[in-house]
Amino acid sequence: MVIDLERLFQALSPLISGEPMDDQAVGSTFRRLMSTLMSFDYVVVFAYRGKERPIDLYSTFDAKDHVLFVSLYQAGPYLLDPFYHAACAPKPGVWRMRELAPDRFFSSEYYRTYYVQTGLAEEVGFFVPVSDQVTVVLSLMRREATGAFSGVEFALLRKVEPLVAALVRHHWGELDRRFDAALARTGRSRRKAVHPPADGVWQHLNLTEREAAIIELVLQGHSSESIGLKLGISTGTVKVHRRNVYRKLGISSQTQLLSLYIKNLGH
Structure with missing residues (x-):
């Protein structure tokens, strides 16, 4: 051109x-x-x-x-x-x-x-x-x-x-x-708008802060190896946390995980 x-x-x-x-x-x-x-x-x-x-x-x-x-x-x-x-x-x-x-x-x-x-x-x-x-x-x-x-x-x-x-x-x-x-129009404070993962969309699902952090990285498209590097934990530990989250939420796929995530964004 x-x-x-x-x-x-x-x-x-x-x-x-x-x-x-x-x-x-x-x-x-x-x-x-x-x-x-x-x-x-x-x-x-x-x-x-x-x-x-x-x-x-x-x-x-x-x-x-x-x-x-x-x-x-x-x-x-x-x-x-x-x-x-x-x-x-x-x-x-x-x-x-x-x-x-x-x-x-x-x-x-x-x-x-x-x-x-x-x-x-x-x-x-x-x-x-x-x-x-x-x-x-x-x-x-x-x-x-x-x-x-x-x-x-x-x-x-x-x-x-x-x-x-x-x-x-x-x-x-x-x-x-x-x-x-x-924020003022929605009646929310800055403090409520900026929160760590455990206090966000997964809070009422009783996920720990570590579980919430891992599961959000999964949804973003990170592999277990990439998540381990970002969080400073082993790949095996990431997989254990992921299995525990799926069991806790009663799901078996990332499709169900994303559906839960989107559903709970407004909570």
Whole structure:
């Protein structure tokens, strides 16, 4: 794809002017900037703060796709998303989904029952921390028919990352206030919104903190070996905990586990 310098300079003009812009204008500026460099099918921008419901800042989906990519995602599946976990780490820069995904992500129940519905060949994200707690992730998505981003295209995205980060920090630098306002509307406190696993979705199912941590990593797509490395325990210990959890919950499959997880997110 030949870069259209005239369109590129036009896309950069809002940055140069320094005028404050709303979410739609910032998102559109980002989309126009990226479209001068390469093709893609969708753009979506989320802001993340801990386990709180992500803020949908901008997207290019039609009404049907918006339900899947935004509304359903915000209802709970984001907690299993590799992009969400990278945002919480945080991991600034530009990342491909497959670089961040756990070793068994593409065979996980979350991938089979939710992510595969998106029909995406690849998702690439710009990760921009804007405060100690908030990270904005700007995603470029390509459908299977379009194909993945090439190595040359990804290298170009890395080169433009400082400009994207400047755009985000200039116009979306006060997102903590919006998260606080969203919590206030629900009547919840920040303390209740940010909790360890044992006090979260598994609390009323009487899982220990260690069991809850292991089972959430299972749902994210980590193998027993990967979980052991992350938690500093043996693979055998992970498997014992997993069997105990399945017996305690009266289930026998990851499909049932994911169903319980989604069902109890609102508790």
